[in-house]
Amino acid sequence: MSEKDKKHLPDVDVGTAADMEEVMRKYDRESATRIWEGKPKVVVGVVMALFSLYCIWMTLRCTWDLPIRLTSFLGLITIMGYLTYPARKDHVKPNSMPWYDIVLMLLGAGSFFYYCLNYNSLVMVITSAAKINPASESAIPNAWFYLAIGVVAILVLAELCRRCVGLPILCVVGALLIYTFASGQNLARVIYTLFYGTSGVMATPIQVCAKFIAVFIIFGAFLERTGISNFFIDLANSLAGSTSGGPAKVAVISSALCGMVSGSSVGNTVTTGSVTIPMMKRTGYQGEFAGAVEAAASTGGQIMPPIMGAAAFLMAEYMDTTYANVAVKAILPALLYFTGIFLAVHLEARRLNLKGVPRDQLPKFGILIRSIYLLLPLVILVWMVSTGTRTLQFSASIAILLAILVSLPHMFTDSRAQHDEGFAVHFVKDTASMIVSALEAGGRSCITVAVACSMAGMVAGCITVTGLASKLINGVINISNMIPIPALSLFIALFLTMLCCIVLGMGVPTTANYCIMASTCAPILIQLGIGKIPAHFFVFYFGIVADITPPVALAAYAGSAIAKSDPMKTGVNATKLAIAAFIVPYIFAYSPAMLFVDVTSVFQVVQIIISALLGIFGVAAALNGYLFRPIPRWMRFALVIAGLAMMVPGSATDVVGLIALAAMVFYQRAMAKKGPAAA
Incomplete structure (x- = not known):
């Protein structure tokens, strides 16, 4: 938000940047990173920026075989991951990286790069893995060496998952591995399936991540640097700030708009909440309610079309439909979600007789319209994808270029205002710095998503090699069939699936979250007779609301930290506010008409x-x-x-x-x- 615009807002204690960083480090694993200063910081930043350029090139121009692309991608992710995430949150001594982290980084990345560089000579191993029926170890030359590489790569990746994603999904993977070995599978078969084949680490989730998600994450990083988040907040203030309980309505609108492009419920809660939560408390809302409003709205931003935290584009791929079809079907559920929150906010304001912010303290709508050009990258992206003019990855790349272009007027104005002489040189330097910064941020944001996707692939791989999928489906059906009433029987099956989604979705970014749900939970519902589109929407919604569902409600807890309120009460309030997200999926599972199906x-x-x-x-x-x-x-x-x-x-x-x-x-x-x- 510009200094000029800040003059129009009430003086509220929004906390220092250090306070916000501390909240992020506590509740968002992606923010609990190492501290690099000086030349090491420059080197790490360059590595991240080069990775982003590599991802853009790989999605647009690369013709390598799929395993070569994926292993090179994961090798680089391993390097960046260990450069970014310490073993513990308190291991953050500046410019410090323990020897064991260096060893893990080299072993893990080396395993993936060995596979990448020796792919052609590993065809027999890969073929065996693809058939999930590998020959005996004696029939494969250097079998022990290949096994060691696979074991090291998987263990190093699992440790990185613990650091940047969290334990819930890792516990699921661990339990499935134990079950896999207990079912009679030997180490060779497991490693050949999970590492060398395309049914494990390199299954569909990481393929989608390398091909689509990475470039959309990079686009999001560029979009943030255009100032679009501040534009959304100012626009919401202009539209609703003066109404009864205005600041809470501002939080709902701005978080919905910012959240759909951020891809992180926790990150969006802290970013917009640092402005909206203090304003809500100043207006008269209780801390538990203010933190809950921001958390629920920020989480809902992930289901807000047309972007949906980039998940809309991925849903089109998984459901084998068009992007426009996904965006249209998501409109009514999202509208119900935010209508529910908006009504709750309004009724609470009426109950407490709260007023809004005086209009003379709010940004002028007419002035904001002059910044409408900031939406151009989003509009062009949606148009290209929905009309099928270009591929997803090409459209995202064009949108990145547009994001750079729309940021230039603001940067030019700032450079001219800050430098009387030689402002043109400063403008060029500032532009270059912005581009490198966005590339660096995009590369860093890819780490968590890629690691979560690789773990989702392992979950799918274990389920495949053991035949657990059919057993899970039969188990759910048997449990639900204990109820003689068909409608109630389906409800039990949906409820069990909901619990799985909430557990698997804890603390996982939106795009990776959906990849996990689409690979593990959606097939269960489809086998139960739920249509493909309702099944995918069902698991997507419940994966997302994991961030506001106690006892592990990270977005709600982040909101409570800013509001200085009770975390559990904030989580309960957020769940009540987001009640539509818990009701609507059941409705369209029973009656897909809510998704405009049939x-x-x-x-x-x-x-x-x-x-x-x-x-x-x-x-x-x-x-x-x-x-x-x-x-x-x-x-x-x-x-x-x-x-x-x-x-x-x-x-x-x-x-x-x-x-x-x-x-x-x-x-x-x-x-x-x-x-x-x-x-």
């Missing part, structure tokens, strides 16, 4: 949208406990039932829900006119 007319679309929005109004009012006056418990329960009835697509349920909802709203209004509720 919808035959415009009237049906309009009916679904209006009834669903009215339904979420009823649920939000019930959870908040206030409409025109405090709502008694019996009516809150009735509002939930009426709201759910309207959210389920279907004329009969819509009519019943509408009549019940209207009756209770009119009753509340009539009682409010008579006077306040009795204490």
